[in-house]
Amino acid sequence: MRKVRPTLDDTARMMSETNETVTITIDGRDVEAPAGAYILDVAGELDIDIPSLCAHPGLEPFGACRLCVVEIQKPGWDDWYRQLVTSCLYPVADGLKVWTNSEEVRRNREVVLDLQLARVPKSDVIGDLAREYGVERTSYAERDTDDTCIMCAICVRACDAVGRSAIATLSRGPDKYVDVPDKDACIGCLVCAHLCPTDAIAFVADDNGKRTIWDKQFDLVTDERTGEVLGTPEYLEHVRQRATDRGLRWPDEMKHESAKVKRRTYSSKLARVGRIEEPAE
């Protein structure tokens, strides 16, 4: 899979279209980067490891998990003054200095992980990351729950991108949670469950011709030829709608005689190679 810089965010897109590059300093290295790219992506290109849970190249950056914090200094600032920013949504600019793993940065990530550990004590992803930062046990009161949602809202953004906007964050403050308020909007595509960094979204995929997610059960459509699951009827209808909205012809009438396709052995066919007729020009 080829790596590209995300340009979904409008400012980033506008700035990157000018093909401008800027020079920044990351961990003491002077590097060229496209103007408007986010620090996280520039660091990723350089194989500098910044932990991040809520960033996805295809989705709008959101800055929810706070793990990707880095220290920055803009040109002209006093030498002792640095600021903490979330690198997943901070665009680079000329002369920017970045520290991705300084003491201050690590201390902040520790606090974030300490808090997350109290929120989702059962999550392996958070547990492993916390141990990496030397947090064995949380210093706060643990929630008594099996839930592993860290409120990064990747599912909400993914569902928006898919065009359903079925998932929303509900309530406020410490009681905030994600759910599907309108079950009819969900098409059972499982994108949210696959993207969730802590596997917090429960689903039963394709059990006895049924699929269950967000407490809604779906039927499944399978490919006649290969027997592979194509998706739920609601999902196929959504893609058909998207395609026809964009002026594409829907290939209902194009179904080829796939059931008759069968495999032949190489040797019996090789004999025929010389006998292929030239088509009339």
Next chain:
Amino acid sequence: MNERLYVTPYRCIDCKICEQACSLVKSKRPGVPARPRVQSFNVEGDTDFVLLCLQCDEASCQAVCPVDALVRNPVTGAIEVTDRCIECGFCVVACPFGCMDYDPANNEYIKCDVCYGDPACAKYCPTGALVWAERPLSEAEAEQRSAQRTTDPFSVPAGD
């Protein structure tokens, strides 16, 4: 670069060498072949043909992709899946030719990217049904190629 991947379906003998070459070069872990991006078929009634992404000018996969994850490579002209993909599978449903696919072995959405300008399928196709060149092979050249492959199945033609 003016080279293109020329597909001449009637020359296909359904030997599946292209599928094997594809699945080997696209494999990510040893021993786990990837799902091939190219398919060869035998339809009852004696027709063999090979099916490959057409890199459509107005591609359905690109049109339905919600996050612009399918990007055309300006050098090869091929549409490639990038890391923006959110794995929704819309492109698989939308492609009228069945050339977008999901590879369960590597857990990713796949399509032919002409191996970034060095397609393995064309390298090993014994009959000239698939060639990476500036023009399709003439009948004489195709015959010569299949004759060469029959005597030396693993030879790679000069220039490829």
